[in-house]
Amino acid sequence: LDSKVAILIVVLGVAGCSKAPPATPSSHQLAKEEEQQPNPPSTPAAGWLNSPANPESSLPPQSVATPASEIAFENPAANQAWNQYVDSFEAVRSVPPPPPSQISDPSAIAAHIDEINRRLEVLQQSRAALQNNLTSAEDKKRFRSAEQSLSESSQ
Amino acid sequence: MRLFSVLLLMAGTAYGQIGAPVAGLTAVQQAQFQVALAEFQQVEAISEGIGPIFNNQSCVACHNNAAVGGASTVTETRYMNAFQASDLLHQSSIVPSFNGFNIQDQVPPDATVVAHRKATALFGMGLIEAITDADIKANVHTPKTVDGVTGTVAIVNDPTAGQNGTPNINTVGRFGWKCQEASLLGFAADAYLNEMGVTTRIPGFDKDIAPSGSVTGQRNQSALLAVEPALTGFAFDQLQDKENGGPPQSDGHTANIDEFADFMRMLAPPPPLPLTAQAQLGQQLFSTVNCVACHKASMTTTASNIQALGFKNVPLYSDLLLHDMASLGDGIVQAAAGPTFMRTAPLWGLRFRTPFLHDGRAATIPAAILAHDGEGAVIRTKFAALPATDQAALIAFLESI
Numbered sequence: 001l002d003s004k005v006a007i008l009i010v011v012l013g014v015a016g017c018s019k020a021p022p023a024t025p026s027s028h029q030l031a032k033e034e035e036q037q038p039n040p041p042s043t044p045a046a047g048w049l050n051s052p053a054n055p056e057s058s059l060p061p062q063s064v065a066t067p068a069s070e071i072a073f074e075n076p077a078a079n080q081a082w083n084q085y086v087d088s089f090e091a092v093r094s095v096p097p098p099p100p101s102q103i104s105d106p107s108a109i110a111a112h113i114d115e116i117n118r119r120l121e122v123l124q125q126s127r128a129a130l131q132n133n134l135t136s137a138e139d140k141k142r143f144r145s146a147e148q149s150l151s152e153s154s155q
Numbered sequence: 156m157r158l159f160s161v162l163l164l165m166a167g168t169a170y171g172q173i174g175a176p177v178a179g180l181t182a183v184q185q186a187q188f189q190v191a192l193a194e195f196q197q198v199e200a201i202s203e204g205i206g207p208i209f210n211n212q213s214c215v216a217c218h219n220n221a222a223v224g225g226a227s228t229v230t231e232t233r234y235m236n237a238f239q240a241s242d243l244l245h246q247s248s249i250v251p252s253f254n255g256f257n258i259q260d261q262v263p264p265d266a267t268v269v270a271h272r273k274a275t276a277l278f279g280m281g282l283i284e285a286i287t288d289a290d291i292k293a294n295v296h297t298p299k300t301v302d303g304v305t306g307t308v309a310i311v312n313d314p315t316a317g318q319n320g321t322p323n324i325n326t327v328g329r330f331g332w333k334c335q336e337a338s339l340l341g342f343a344a345d346a347y348l349n350e351m352g353v354t355t356r357i358p359g360f361d362k363d364i365a366p367s368g369s370v371t372g373q374r375n376q377s378a379l380l381a382v383e384p385a386l387t388g389f390a391f392d393q394l395q396d397k398e399n400g401g402p403p404q405s406d407g408h409t410a411n412i413d414e415f416a417d418f419m420r421m422l423a424p425p426p427p428l429p430l431t432a433q434a435q436l437g438q439q440l441f442s443t444v445n446c447v448a449c450h451k452a453s454m455t456t457t458a459s460n461i462q463a464l465g466f467k468n469v470p471l472y473s474d475l476l477l478h479d480m481a482s483l484g485d486g487i488v489q490a491a492a493g494p495t496f497m498r499t500a501p502l503w504g505l506r507f508r509t510p511f512l513h514d515g516r517a518a519t520i521p522a523a524i525l526a527h528d529g530e531g532a533v534i535r536t537k538f539a540a541l542p543a544t545d546q547a548a549l550i551a552f553l554e555s556i
Contacts, residue, residue: 092537096542097542109436113436113443123537124537151525
């Protein structure tokens with residue numbers, strides 16, 4: 001019987017080829033949703049080869065990492081905001097981990113996550129405050145580089 | 156009754172393993188998968204259409220980590236010139252030169268960007284294909300999140316119009332590092348031509364590729380067309396039209412690309428590991444840090460001709476959108492993606508595809524996270540701020556999915 005089954009499967013297997021159905025949203029949907037695209041391409045394009053240029057895109061400026069401790073902004077207020085930002089970064093890092101004995105305790109884990117979340121919100125706020133004080137293009141570049149450096153130095 | 160029992164038993168084998176067919180296939184579909192699996196591993200020869208320029212002679216040569224269909228450490232080289240015309244380097248040639256014509260591909264001297272990309276894992280791609288365009292479009296954050304994440308839908312042409320009923324314009328790209336392909340059939344045809352040099356019936360992939368090397372970066376198509384007739388009967392892509400809309404072959408399939416598409420479509424998603432307590436903490440942190448803004452935990456499929464793929468949860472950890480990743484972009488313009496835009500890489504099966512990121516620049520998962528930039532910069536910094544034990548928990552989670 002097993003050999004009959006195998007033959008049946010082989011015969012059935014070569015008899016056809018299933019395809020997933022097409023994903024075909026209505027043209028109304030497409031028109032509406034395309035309007036929401038932040039950077040819609042000028043023309044749809046396909047494939048590996050010679051694609052048309054996207055005029056909305058450009059390469060980012062080259063950045064050279066600046067050690068977080070050496071950063072100096074043109075705007076003095078940005079320097080103060082940077083220090084607060086670094087403090088809030090360190091505050092997240094200093095949240096004590098849940099004890100190994102409580103790693104499976106849902107309430108202990110929830111409390112830990114809440115504390116992380118609270119400090120991440122402060123980090124977010126201090127970052128926003130810092131960005132408000134980045135008044136020149138050069139300062140924005142400095143921040144980008146220093147923030148990358150800050151992230152990497154945490155490892 | 157006994158026949159039914161045997162079929163049921165066969166249908167239940169090996170689904171827990173990486174590289175197995177998706178659970179719930181019919182016996183017919185399982186047999187199709189096996190045929191497609193064999194074709195995916197077939198080493199093609201010049202007599203079967205390879206060349207004139209190509210990167211490898213089988214699909215499995217670049218898709219083999221953990222199982223057939225996996226990623227690999229193989230990288231391809233792409234380049235772009237000042238006019239943002241991008242192209243792929245084909246590293247091999249069936250005949251380096253002929254009658255004075257150079258048939259060896261090379262990076263043109265006027266290339267302004269040269270980038271490298273890893274072969275992607277193909278696990279679970281049938282489920283991704285069965286997600287609706289509308290569901291992907293709904294993942295765009297408008298306005299952007301507090302972390303600066305928005306996302307862009309990749310609107311591309313699908314060159315498989317008439318092959319599977321999909322319209323050929325304004326479809327949502329979802330496959331490849333740049334969301335450059337919308338369907339698995341198109342993905343297969345694209346790779347078959349550009350990685351192996353085999354033409355197919357799909358418009359745009361039905362002609363051989365001429366070698367590059369001119370100072371303008373343009374491929375010398377006229378030279379290729381001029382020399383190809385002279386090479387007929389020599390060793391130059393003798394079966395150039397074998398795949399071009401020919402009659403069904405003896406195995407019932409129209410062409411190899413249908414089998415490649417079948418293989419990818421029916422290849423199961425990578426199986427997750429049970430979450431340890433540490434990984435469960437990491438799962439919560441993954442949301443807390445807001446990695447989920449781009450790496451969306453799951454989406455769902457719509458109805459499918461393959462019932463096993465229909466109305467399924469797809470835990471892919473991606474929004475299938477393009478994001479401006481600034482310095483993490485590869486600098487290449489391709490399809491709808493600008494130089495700094497990259498697709499959110501699905502994270503399922505991450506443990507099967509070291510090294511990480513599009514060019515394999517990151518040896519570890521933390522290094523890959525810290526390389527995020529642009530729309531991912533704030534969330535990267537939030538990850539970096541986490542206590543070391545929490546970072547380890549988040550990594551443990553990523554190694555489990």
